[in-house]
Amino acid sequence: MSIADKENNPRGKIIETAEELYENAPCGYVSFLSDGTIYNINSTLLSWLNFSKEEVIYLKRIPDLFKIGGQIFFETHFFPLIRMQGFIQEINFDIVRKDRSFFPGLINVKEISAKGKNPLTYRATIFDITDRKKYEKELIAAKKKAEEDSNTKAEFLSTISHEIRTPLHAILGIGNLLNKTHLNDDQKEYARILLHSSENLLELVNNLLDLSKIEAQKVKLEKRTFNLSNMVEMLQQTFKTKAEEKDISLQVTLGENVPQELSGDPVKLSQILTNLIGNAIKFTKKGSVKLIVENLETLKTKSLLRFKILDTGIGIPKNKLNAIFQEFSQASYDINMEYGGTGLGLTISQKLLQLHKSEMKVQSSKGKGSEFSFDIWYKVIKNHAPPKDKSISIEDRKMFKSSNVLIVDDNPTNIYITEQFLNEWKLKNESAESGLQAIEMIKQKHFDLVLLDLHMPRMNGYKTAKKIRALKLEKPPVIIALSASDRGEINYKLRKAGMSDHVSKPFKPEKLLETLVYYLQNPAHQKIKKSSKMDVAEKEEKKNKKEIASNKKEQKLKEDQKPSFDVSKFVKMANSNSLYLDKFIKSTLDAFILYEHEFLDAIKANSEEMIEDLIHKSTMSIFYIQANNLKEMMEETKSTIAKKGNKPGPLQKKIERMCRRI
Structure with missing residues (x-):
C-alpha cells in the first residue's frame, strides 16, 4: 500500500469498488431497456447461465432467458405490470442456461426513470432458488407423510380399540354375572376389583376410540x-x-x-x-x-x-x-x-x-x-311433546315367557355370556355360531328377536340380516346388532341391512334389557323409525353418490363437447397482428412437441416426479391455449402412477388419451 493510500485509508480497511460489488454479488444483476434488450449483466448471473458477456449484451432480450411459458407471461402480464406500478417483487421464472437446461429463479424488477440523455431502463435481481424449491418439496412431502401418519395412527387406534372391546366384553360380562352369585366376603372383593378394573379399561378404550375418530374427522355434530x-x-x-x-x-x-x-x-x-x-x-x-x-x-x-x-x-x-x-x-x-x-x-x-x-x-x-x-x-324448542316412558316394570318382563330370541355370534364366550343374562330374565333363547346356521334355524322356527353379531367370518352380520329379510317371513323377527363398533359409524349400514337397533359390546346388562323390552313390546318398530342420526347419514350418502354421478356425467359431456384447446387468448395478446399470432402459436407448438417426448419418457420411467415436473413447466403454455382437459389428464396419470400395484390397462388408456390431446 502506498503512502497516499495509507493516508486515505489510515486504518488499513479492505476497499471494495462498486464495480466489484456489482460483478461478484451473491445474486444475479441484469439491466434492460424498455424493449427488453439487455445492456448490462453481472458475472454472477453469467456464470449461472454459462454465457459470456459478449454473447448477451445488446444481443439478447430479457424474455430470452425464460422458457416459452415464461416468455408469454412476461410479454402479457409481467412487463405491463412493471410499466403500471414501476416495480415487481418476487416472481418465479424458470431461467434457461446456454445448454437449454434451466433453474428456478426469483426475480425482482425496479424501473429507473429517464434522466437527461439516459432513457427509461429497468434493473432486475435474480436469485437461484433451486435449494428453496428442493426444501419446499421436502416440506410438502413431510407434511403429506405427517398427515398420512396421523391417519394411520387414527385408524390403528380405531382398530386396536375395536379388537380390545371384544375380549373386554367377556371380562365385563363374567364380572357382572359373578357379582350376582352367592359369594363370601373375599370373593365379593375380588369381583368388585374385577368390575372396577374392567370398567376403567373400557373407559380408556372408549377414549382412544373417541380420540381416533375426532382426529380422523369422522365426528360431526348432530341435531x-x-x-x-x-x-x-x-x-x-x-x-x-x-x-x-x-x-x-x-x-x-x-x-x-x-x-x-x-x-x-x-x-x-x-x-x-x-x-x-x-x-x-x-x-x-x-x-x-x-x-x-x-x-x-x-x-x-x-x-x-x-x-x-x-x-x-x-x-x-x-x-x-x-x-x-x-x-x-x-x-x-x-x-x-x-x-x-x-x-x-x-x-x-x-x-x-x-x-x-x-x-x-x-x-x-x-x-x-x-x-x-x-x-x-x-x-x-317450544311445545315439545316428551318421549314415551321406556322404564322397565315387572309387567313388561311377563311378555318374555312367550318370546323367543336367537343369539348369533361366532364367539362361544360371547354366546355364553348373553345366554346367562337372557336366562336370568327368564327369556327363552337359542344360539347359532354363523350366519348360515342362523338362516337355516329361522327357516324352520319362529324367533321374535335376533341378537346378531356384525363381525363374523364368511358371512358378516350385515349380509346375514339382508338374507333374513329376503326370506319374506310372515312374522319377521326384530334384528338387533351386537357389535364392538360405534353406532355412529355404522347407522346407515344398519338401516340398509334391515336392522332395528344397535347395542354396543361390551354392553351394560340394563341397556340390553331395556332394548329387549322395548322391541318385544313394540314389534312394529322393526321397520325402524328414521332417527335424525340415520336420516343424516343416509341423506349424506345418497347426496354424495348423486353428486359424484352428476359430476362424472357433466365432466364427460364437457369433454365430448369442448375443444381440446383455444387460441383466443393469443389472438387477443397479438392484437390481431398475424406476425405475433404466428410467433405465439409456433413457439407453443414447439414447446408441446418437447412436452410429448418428456411425457412418454416419464411414462416409460414410471416416474411420478417426472410427471409432476412436466405439469409444473407446462402450466403457462396450457393456460394460454386453455387446454384444461390436458392438465386434468396429466394429474390423473400422475395419480395412476402413484398407486401401488397399478395395472397396465388403465394407464395405457390414459396415455392414449393424453397423446391424442397433445
Whole structure:
C-alpha cells in the first residue's frame, strides 16, 4: 500500500469498488431497456447461465432467458405490470442456461426513470432458488407423510380399540354375572376389583376410540331434541354413588331462565360434562363438586348457555393450566401416579367443544380447587311433546315367557355370556355360531328377536340380516346388532341391512334389557323409525353418490363437447397482428412437441416426479391455449402412477388419451 493510500485509508480497511460489488454479488444483476434488450449483466448471473458477456449484451432480450411459458407471461402480464406500478417483487421464472437446461429463479424488477440523455431502463435481481424449491418439496412431502401418519395412527387406534372391546366384553360380562352369585366376603372383593378394573379399561378404550375418530374427522355434530333438566339429573344420579363414597357433596343448579327443551347434540354435551364431573370428583378429597348452568343470552329462538363445574379439590398450578389439555398429559407425574387416568378426557372435551365453535376455560390454583366452564348456543324448542316412558316394570318382563330370541355370534364366550343374562330374565333363547346356521334355524322356527353379531367370518352380520329379510317371513323377527363398533359409524349400514337397533359390546346388562323390552313390546318398530342420526347419514350418502354421478356425467359431456384447446387468448395478446399470432402459436407448438417426448419418457420411467415436473413447466403454455382437459389428464396419470400395484390397462388408456390431446 502506498503512502497516499495509507493516508486515505489510515486504518488499513479492505476497499471494495462498486464495480466489484456489482460483478461478484451473491445474486444475479441484469439491466434492460424498455424493449427488453439487455445492456448490462453481472458475472454472477453469467456464470449461472454459462454465457459470456459478449454473447448477451445488446444481443439478447430479457424474455430470452425464460422458457416459452415464461416468455408469454412476461410479454402479457409481467412487463405491463412493471410499466403500471414501476416495480415487481418476487416472481418465479424458470431461467434457461446456454445448454437449454434451466433453474428456478426469483426475480425482482425496479424501473429507473429517464434522466437527461439516459432513457427509461429497468434493473432486475435474480436469485437461484433451486435449494428453496428442493426444501419446499421436502416440506410438502413431510407434511403429506405427517398427515398420512396421523391417519394411520387414527385408524390403528380405531382398530386396536375395536379388537380390545371384544375380549373386554367377556371380562365385563363374567364380572357382572359373578357379582350376582352367592359369594363370601373375599370373593365379593375380588369381583368388585374385577368390575372396577374392567370398567376403567373400557373407559380408556372408549377414549382412544373417541380420540381416533375426532382426529380422523369422522365426528360431526348432530341435531336432536333433548331435555336439559333430565340430562343433568341423570348425570347427578350417575355420579351420586362415587361422590358419596368420598363423602363429597354433589350439587346441580339450573338457572331460572335456562330453557328445558333444546335442539343440539346431547350425546357430546353429556360426554363433556361426564368427563368434567368425573375429573372433579376424582381430584376432590373433601368439600363439594357443583354443576351450574346459566342462560347468558337469548336471541329469538336461540340461547347461549354457560356450563360451569366447580370443585374444592387439589387445584392446578398456573404454569400447568395449558398442559392439561394436551393428549396423555396431566398436571404432574405424582398426580398421575396417585389418581391414575390417561389424560385424554380434557383433550377430547376440548376437541368436542371446538366442533361447537366453543372452548374450555379454566380457573384454578394449587390447593384451592378448580372451575371449568364453556359456552354453547342451543336452539330452544317450544311445545315439545316428551318421549314415551321406556322404564322397565315387572309387567313388561311377563311378555318374555312367550318370546323367543336367537343369539348369533361366532364367539362361544360371547354366546355364553348373553345366554346367562337372557336366562336370568327368564327369556327363552337359542344360539347359532354363523350366519348360515342362523338362516337355516329361522327357516324352520319362529324367533321374535335376533341378537346378531356384525363381525363374523364368511358371512358378516350385515349380509346375514339382508338374507333374513329376503326370506319374506310372515312374522319377521326384530334384528338387533351386537357389535364392538360405534353406532355412529355404522347407522346407515344398519338401516340398509334391515336392522332395528344397535347395542354396543361390551354392553351394560340394563341397556340390553331395556332394548329387549322395548322391541318385544313394540314389534312394529322393526321397520325402524328414521332417527335424525340415520336420516343424516343416509341423506349424506345418497347426496354424495348423486353428486359424484352428476359430476362424472357433466365432466364427460364437457369433454365430448369442448375443444381440446383455444387460441383466443393469443389472438387477443397479438392484437390481431398475424406476425405475433404466428410467433405465439409456433413457439407453443414447439414447446408441446418437447412436452410429448418428456411425457412418454416419464411414462416409460414410471416416474411420478417426472410427471409432476412436466405439469409444473407446462402450466403457462396450457393456460394460454386453455387446454384444461390436458392438465386434468396429466394429474390423473400422475395419480395412476402413484398407486401401488397399478395395472397396465388403465394407464395405457390414459396415455392414449393424453397423446391424442397433445
